[in-house]
Amino acid sequence: MSTVRFYIALVALVFASCHNEVVYDVGRLEPSNQGNKTELKDDLQFMSIAYRDLFGEEVPPDVLSTMRKAYISFGDKELIIDEIVQTMLVSPDLDLPSDSAIAADRSAFISDTYGKFLLRDPSDFESAFWESQLIEQMDLTAKDVYYVFMTCKEYKYY
Amino acid sequence: MDRRSFIKKSALGAASIAVPTILPSGRLFAATGSRRANHVVFCLFSGGVRNLESVLKNEGNLMPSMLKGNSSISIDIAGSINSMPSSPLSKTLQEYGTLFTNIKFSDGPTGHFNGHTSALTGQHTNSNLSLRTNPPMPTVFELYRKHNSPVHAARNAWWISHSNNLYPLLNHSSHPDYGLNYAANQIAPNPFFGWDVSTNLRHELEFTDDKASTIKDLQAYMDSNFKKTYSLNSGVVNNADDREEMVAWMTEMQNKRVTGQLNNPWSIPSLMSGDQYNVFFTEELIKKFQPELTVVNLFNVDVAHENFSEYCNALNRADYAVAHLWDTIQSTPGMKDDTVLIIMPEIGRNLNANNIIDQNGRAALDHTNGDPMSRDVFCMVIGPDGVVNHNAVNTDLGATVDVVPTIADILGFRQDVDISLPGNVLQSAFV
Numbered sequence: 263m264s265t266v267r268f269y270i271a272l273v274a275l276v277f278a279s280c281h282n283e284v285v286y287d288v289g290r291l292e293p294s295n296q297g298n299k300t301e302l303k304d305d306l307q308f309m310s311i312a313y314r315d316l317f318g319e320e321v322p323p324d325v326l327s328t329m330r331k332a333y334i335s336f337g338d339k340e341l342i343i344d345e346i347v348q349t350m351l352v353s354p355d356l357d358l359p360s361d362s363a364i365a366a367d368r369s370a371f372i373s374d375t376y377g378k379f380l381l382r383d384p385s386d387f388e389s390a391f392w393e394s395q396l397i398e399q400m401d402l403t404a405k406d407v408y409y410v411f412m413t414c415k416e417y418k419y420y
Numbered sequence: 421m422d423r424r425s426f427i428k429k430s431a432l433g434a435a436s437i438a439v440p441t442i443l444p445s446g447r448l449f450a451a452t453g454s455r456r457a458n459h460v461v462f463c464l465f466s467g468g469v470r471n472l473e474s475v476l477k478n479e480g481n482l483m484p485s486m487l488k489g490n491s492s493i494s495i496d497i498a499g500s501i502n503s504m505p506s507s508p509l510s511k512t513l514q515e516y517g518t519l520f521t522n523i524k525f526s527d528g529p530t531g532h533f534n535g536h537t538s539a540l541t542g543q544h545t546n547s548n549l550s551l552r553t554n555p556p557m558p559t560v561f562e563l564y565r566k567h568n569s570p571v572h573a574a575r576n577a578w579w580i581s582h583s584n585n586l587y588p589l590l591n592h593s594s595h596p597d598y599g600l601n602y603a604a605n606q607i608a609p610n611p612f613f614g615w616d617v618s619t620n621l622r623h624e625l626e627f628t629d630d631k632a633s634t635i636k637d638l639q640a641y642m643d644s645n646f647k648k649t650y651s652l653n654s655g656v657v658n659n660a661d662d663r664e665e666m667v668a669w670m671t672e673m674q675n676k677r678v679t680g681q682l683n684n685p686w687s688i689p690s691l692m693s694g695d696q697y698n699v700f701f702t703e704e705l706i707k708k709f710q711p712e713l714t715v716v717n718l719f720n721v722d723v724a725h726e727n728f729s730e731y732c733n734a735l736n737r738a739d740y741a742v743a744h745l746w747d748t749i750q751s752t753p754g755m756k757d758d759t760v761l762i763i764m765p766e767i768g769r770n771l772n773a774n775n776i777i778d779q780n781g782r783a784a785l786d787h788t789n790g791d792p793m794s795r796d797v798f799c800m801v802i803g804p805d806g807v808v809n810h811n812a813v814n815t816d817l818g819a820t821v822d823v824v825p826t827i828a829d830i831l832g833f834r835q836d837v838d839i840s841l842p843g844n845v846l847q848s849a850f851v
Binding site: 344345346391401405407415 | 574579584588591603604605606607608609611612614616617620621622623624625627631634635638639641642643645646655656657658663666667670
């Protein structure tokens with residue numbers, strides 16, 4: 263093979279192997295709505311905000327005092343935060359959306375929940391994800407969903 | 421066995437032979453020393469106890485469950501000493517081990533937090549010690565957890581503090597090579613299992629297996645959408661199984677509280693003191709978890725600042741509590757005959773009284789001038805026959821910083837500790 267033919271073949275080979283495949287991509291659906299949260303809530307803030315988010319009013323001093331006492335009396339803070347969140351969620355004073363209300367307008371429930379706890383709207387991807395979960399997981403209640411939101415990382419920031 | 425399964429198993433077998441296990445602590449192997457016992461309970465007989473009222477029995481034997489001798493209590497204060505039930509032990513604690521009568525809190529201000537920090541880190545402290553942050557040098561919990569195998573998880577190390585003020589800080593240090601990853605579980609059971617917390621804070625969301633799995637997946641989804649570095653001070657970290665056991669235990673205690681089962685469980689005629697409840701909860705914890713390293717502190721004797729007779733009364737109550745603790749250890753499978761109990765006040769009290777006079781005309785005692793009396797304490801090392809020298813008294817000079825190296829020696833990791841510990845192992849306690 264002559265030198266010229268060799269180079270022509272080589273260039274053709276390179277073009278053939280490096281040719282970009284045409285992909286009709288819809289783009290990466292990566293939710294990035296973190297609500298610009300940068301600051302970690304401190305312990306008292308977390309408890310106070312959690313109470314206000316759930317009950318719509320400021321936490322009474324005696325309730326805060328009890329929660330704080332439990333918090334500083336046990337070393338595994340995540341365990342205690344979990345207990346505090348659970349305690350609030352099982353309170354008979356808590357007014358939770360019923361299963362039928364959620365089923366009637368899942369989209370509104372999802373938006374409300376993001377607004378209530380994360381102070382932002384869900385992205386389209388997040389809305390779609392939660393809507394599918396609420397359809398597939400028939401036994402998911404408002405209490406369960408609230409628990410997931412209140413124990414997620416984003417909720418620990420403001 | 422099909423070919424794929426065989427190859428997988430063979431590969432696993434080969435790997436297990438060829439690759440030594442690297443522990444999460446970064447160590448290749450577990451602690452290298454042999455153990456004298458598999459459990460240590462360190463009772464900080466705290467609050468400030470003078471040798472005069474304890475081992476020297478200046479007011480008579482105020483600690484009849486711990487100390488030999490039946491010298492009667494001074495007549496003027498005898499009426500202020502509540503009667504305790506008979507000791508559950510067949511002989512005094514002193515006879516189950518070695519009593520050290522000449523232990524010094526040799527350096528640093530004679531305050532409770534300095535005393536505690538010194539006893540729990542094995543390091544001397546000074547007036548720069550912050551009351552707002554974790555101590556700078558590693559605690560005995562961190563030394564234990566770092567220099568042992570991963571099976572010695574947080575559930576094996578407990579710091580049971582009398583109050584939730586300051587003392588919770590002592591479950592780990594800020595030392596860069598130790599710290600939170602090696603912390604002890606900490607609990608202040610008196611406030612934690614108080615009426616208000618027990619009746620109001622409950623772990624009541626019970627997810628069934630399927631629901632639990634769904635919740636976990638949803639939590640993972642939510643966290644995957646939040647890209648911020650997770651740098652929470654989440655406290656000591658327990659694994660999921662241990663957490664579950666802890667929640668079960670907490671719920672059991674809370675249920676007992678709200679149903680009245682914790683109303684004077686030791687049947688003390690004058691009701692139980694805070695110290696006695698703290699030891700009671702320590703016993704419950706020991707029965708549940710059989711930890712390898714438990715530290716519990718008492719504190720009621722600090723009433724001495726304002727009432728000398730009540731100080732003596734608190735000493736008498738603490739004495740009964742510690743005997744009760746040893747009795748429980750000896751009836752707990754896994755702990756019986758395999759536990760060393762160390763008892764030591766963190767500091768003493770001043771020689772000279774302040775000007776507060778109690779109902780019996782006795783003057784109260786502070787502990788803040790750093791005189792020799794406020795630095796002299798005793799120490800008792802109690803343990804199984806054949807491990808600990810029984811019925812022995814040692815008058816040699818020792819130090820409160822000796823306890824940490826002694827614990828390290830008992831649990832077999834003394835030679836693995838690479839930071840300097842100024843104290844010495846209380847060698848003469850051991851056979």
